[in-house]
Amino acid sequence: MSQREPSDERGHKDGDAAPGTAEETPKNTEASRPAAASRKRAPTQGGRAAAPRFHAGGLWRRLGAAMVDLAVIVPVALILAWFAGQLTGVHLPDSRNYGVDFWLDLMLGNDPALLGFFGLLLATALIYVAIFQVTWAATPGMRVLGLGIIDLYGDAPSVTRVVARTAGYLAATATLGLGFLWIGFDRERRGLHDWISGTHVVKV
Numbered sequence: 001m002s003q004r005e006p007s008d009e010r011g012h013k014d015g016d017a018a019p020g021t022a023e024e025t026p027k028n029t030e031a032s033r034p035a036a037a038s039r040k041r042a043p044t045q046g047g048r049a050a051a052p053r054f055h056a057g058g059l060w061r062r063l064g065a066a067m068v069d070l071a072v073i074v075p076v077a078l079i080l081a082w083f084a085g086q087l088t089g090v091h092l093p094d095s096r097n098y099g100v101d102f103w104l105d106l107m108l109g110n111d112p113a114l115l116g117f118f119g120l121l122l123a124t125a126l127i128y129v130a131i132f133q134v135t136w137a138a139t140p141g142m143r144v145l146g147l148g149i150i151d152l153y154g155d156a157p158s159v160t161r162v163v164a165r166t167a168g169y170l171a172a173t174a175t176l177g178l179g180f181l182w183i184g185f186d187r188e189r190r191g192l193h194d195w196i197s198g199t200h201v202v203k204v
């Protein structure tokens with residue numbers, strides 16, 4: 001009875017390849033490193049690819065879009081205020097009386113009709129922007145001026161982001177408009193509401 005060669009046993013124990021079989025190519029070759037390195041360098045946020053490069057909408061273009069939107073919002077608010085006045089008997093002062101006393105009453109909050117109207121105006125504006133930003137990712141004014149809203153990944157904003165953006169409008173208004181004016185000084189052309197909601201306004 002022939003005895004096995006010790007070298008054969010050692011070969012099987014060590015897991016050597018059979019004669020004539022090529023060794024497996026190592027997975028980490030030099031050719032694969034650049035691709036892996038580039039993937040490592042790719043910017044990510046929360047495990048997702050970051051937004052592609054884009055051209056941010058500047059302060060003046062965004063101001064123009066806001067003027068277009070206000071041209072829609074103010075008449076709607078005035079119509080609603082008229083109907084509310086018919087129901088409650090509280091009416092806005094005559095336009096001929098819009099002098100110093102009018103602005104003092106407005107700033108001091110002495111006239112309930114004025115307070116009610118500006119509350120109605122604010123509510124109308126917030127509902128207006130929320131509806132269009134959810135459905136179009138832009139308001140009509142933004143569309144006219146070639147602007148749109150994206151999130152940090154380049155997608156249309158979610159409902160949650162739009163709600164946060166709407167709350168951001170209130171915060172920017174509470175700073176006497178400085179939250180909006182910050183757009184002109186920020187490197188990314190983002191206002192307080194943009195930062196709060198994690199969104200960008202871009203040229204489309």
